[in-house]
Amino acid sequence: MPPAHSVQMTGRLNPRSGWTASACSLARTLEVVSNRSCMLILREAFYGTSRFDDFADRVGISEPVAAARLRELVDAGLLTREPYREPGQRTRLAYRLTDKGADLLPALVALMQWGDRWLAPTGAPVVYRHHGCGAIVHAELSCAAGHAVGGDELELATGPGSRSSTASSPAAPHAGAPHASIHGTGR
Amino acid sequence: MPPAHSVQMTGRLNPRSGWTASACSLARTLEVVSNRSCMLILREAFYGTSRFDDFADRVGISEPVAAARLRELVDAGLLTREPYREPGQRTRLAYRLTDKGADLLPALVALMQWGDRWLAPTGAPVVYRHHGCGAIVHAELSCAAGHAVGGDELELATGPGSRSSTASSPAAPHAGAPHASIHGTGR
């Protein structure tokens, strides 16, 4: 029986039992942003929030937690702390998204969209629109050739970072080309 | 100073200070899948894992945690437990993704892709390809009109679910059409 909703394995990955995802990029990402407050702080940063108190108030978390999470996000390079000064005020610190942080937007939109679809009884509370065009924006999978890709049209192959660390099996049994030496390895 | 990497607010959302994201779909999603082991279990489900022990082993979590998370995911409707029987074996339970669970794939791919880009020193350990076409698949934002959308081309507007619960401000001050009656009010 072909398991519904699962991805096809190719190349060295094929017997799924022969490897484990020990160097999974998803796991690495979750090391950085696994908890709820991190994600919501990033959401607020996308919404333009930059001040400490605003993060705590708008996310609905306590100040100690806001301080801890903001520090982690700055340390991880997703936010920067930049001093600014309004006239007649002392210098303050603004938290802004870095390129690294801003690059998480598609993931946040995808998660939000899933909540809109499956958990929002009355529909999406807020929607993203394409500035100018005005059409609703959503996160989707697409291939480099421009096709929209459904979940059942995916296959998994070893990538450029696989040789060094992916496979947990001590010695890769067959040294065949991983299917990626050909064709557009980069991104 | 225009805040870098942030989204423009339109309509009722415009003074950001006038509302808080109290009914945010991202927050709701994170109630269901906020923790690391949930996400990794879903990853394994996408990879075709269906047996209890395989989840525990391949995700690298203990059996009690695997049992707890699998139960939560089944309760939340992301996985189903279906009995199956191989000849000469007793009946076992297979965990399979439901449509609701499978719909999280774009979000997982987006998170994985971010890890590939920012946290994988030697490149992506594994890549997704479009079956048949063979081109690399990635998660991106696109609008209903088919345009690829960058993070700086987004605006946020109230959605259909906003009237009931989004705005925490007790009374919406002006009853104007929610989306962009003005448009590009800027900041």
Place this chain on the structure above:
DNA sequence: TTGCTGACTTAAGCCTGCACAAGTCAGCTA
């Protein structure tokens, strides 16, 4: 009928995340 295996459950203890409350510290304003 006894043993084995897959699929769990139960128990005990640690570590992290969180909230609440209170304290600190810098620098403008009065």
Place this chain on the structure above:
DNA sequence: TAGCTGACTTGTGCAGGCTTAAGTCAGCAA
């Protein structure tokens, strides 16, 4: 110089997630 405010830090205590270790239970195989 005294107070105020924004931006934190420190302390306390609870709740949840995690691990290891051990127990349970069903049903095929010997």
